[in-house]
Amino acid sequence: MHERYNINIIHQHNLLGATLSIEVIKDNAKSKTPLVFVGVPPFPPSHIPEEAIDPETEQHNNLFDRLTEGKGIFVNSFESLEPRAVMALKDGLCFPNHSTPSIYFIGLLISGVTKKQEQHRCKLWLDVQPKKSVVFLCFGSMGSFSREQLKEIAIGLENSGQRFLWVVRNPPNHDPAKIFKTTEPEPDLDILLPEGFLDRTKDRGMIMKQWAPQVEVLKHEAVGDFVSHCGWNSTLEAVSFGVPMICLPLYAEQKMNKVFLVEEMKIGIELKGYDEGFVQADELEAKVKWIIVSEGALELRNRMMEMKESAIKAMKEGGSSFGAFAEFLECLN
Incomplete structure (x- = not known):
């Protein structure tokens, strides 16, 4: 019997936010000095989602605690769209004091449903x-x-x-x-x-x-x-x-x-x-x-x-996203 996989599907930029503690964000929420993330340009504190600085919620911390428990994470992006961010995630820099689950960049995935x-x-x-x-x-x-x-x-x-x-x-x-x-x-x-x-x-x-x-x-x-x-x-x-x-x-x-x-x-x-x-x-x-x-x-x-053109290439056989999904399937065997 195959081991059950817990695969999280998440927006990549939420992963990068794990490099900042909620205390750091709250302490600098009203400052104009940019906060430094791993693998991305500096962000003004005002650009951080409100949920991350709300003292009444633990959503931010709970999210990253749960992510590190997963076997893998699907990211709806592709490597050449955000190479610096991808490298930071693959190098395990975004989960301090935790091991990084396998991360699969399998995008671009979009919906074509219309009325x-x-x-x-x-x-x-x-x-x-x-x-x-x-x-x-x-x-x-x-x-x-x-x-x-x-x-x-x-x-x-x-x-x-x-x-x-x-x-x-x-x-x-x-x-x-x-x-x-x-x-x-x-x-x-x-x-x-x-x-x-x-x-x-x-x-x-x-x-x-x-x-x-x-x-x-x-x-x-x-x-x-x-x-x-x-x-x-x-x-x-x-x-x-x-x-x-x-x-x-x-x-x-x-x-x-x-x-x-x-x-x-x-x-x-x-x-x-x-x-x-x-x-x-x-x-x-x-x-x-x-x-x-x-x-x-x-x-x-x-x-x-x-x-x-890079997105099209990534999704084709031999492309980075195609390869990432194939790697995931290999892990199931």
């Missing part, structure tokens, strides 16, 4: 747009903005003059009785967006309420840029289809991901103001124009296409 009725509407519109001309704005299933920020985004998009596909959700609902509802009313765009915005941009923009088939959109040749919350699944999808990113992180580990994307991987640029909770219209306008029409963005676009 056909919404997909059809998006695809029809994208099919008639010029290649690499559309800015796609989508912020995950929990990403939402205040009315003020929604209007600022709308102004920035309108002033940019660029084509856009924007997923709009209602502002955050802080009513404890309603916050966990599985459904929410559709956003009233006439109230949430500037007066006349829909009419003025109808020839170059489309707004999807609540949801869009993100994978289908990102792989469409008309999409030239992705304004994202930097969730890891969204990041992997952007890499899979070679779409450069404009980063607007919101919560959880997304600010940490932003540091990787901008400083380490160099496949995205940030929207200034994200760390204070509000991005100005002229900032969005400038960054959208830069990525879509500027020759200065050519290096960034080429870098993302290189990452796309």
Whole structure:
């Protein structure tokens, strides 16, 4: 009988966080001095997920105690995407005073599930747009903005003059009785967006309420840029289809991901103001124009296409991710 394997599937950057104790994070939470992680660029303390500095939770410590008990860990990434971080993990530097379980980098793994009725509407519109001309704005299933920020985004998009596909959700609902509802009313765009915005941009923009088939959109040749919350699944999808990113992180580990994307991987640029909770219209306008029409963005676009090719290579026979999964299967024999 084979030995039972306990395989954890986890986001790589959470593993790297094991190099910092919760006490160190809490003591420096309000400091502007960056904290140093093994294998990654320094992070401002404000970018650490709130769960790691909440004195009322032991989630952070319990997570890493449990990880070291596993036989192996699957990481949804590939070696050439984050070589320095991969090396730190493989060298056992991220679990002080513990042995490191076997770590298998088996990405990129993405989901292709879509809602056909919404997909059809998006695809029809994208099919008639010029290649690499559309800015796609989508912020995950929990990403939402205040009315003020929604209007600022709308102004920035309108002033940019660029084509856009924007997923709009209602502002955050802080009513404890309603916050966990599985459904929410559709956003009233006439109230949430500037007066006349829909009419003025109808020839170059489309707004999807609540949801869009993100994978289908990102792989469409008309999409030239992705304004994202930097969730890891969204990041992997952007890499899979070679779409450069404009980063607007919101919560959880997304600010940490932003540091990787901008400083380490160099496949995205940030929207200034994200760390204070509000991005100005002229900032969005400038960054959208830069990525879509500027020759200065050519290096960034080429870098993302290189990452796309590396991801394809990693998953093929002989690639690093293919080999990592084969190594795991060998351990089961």
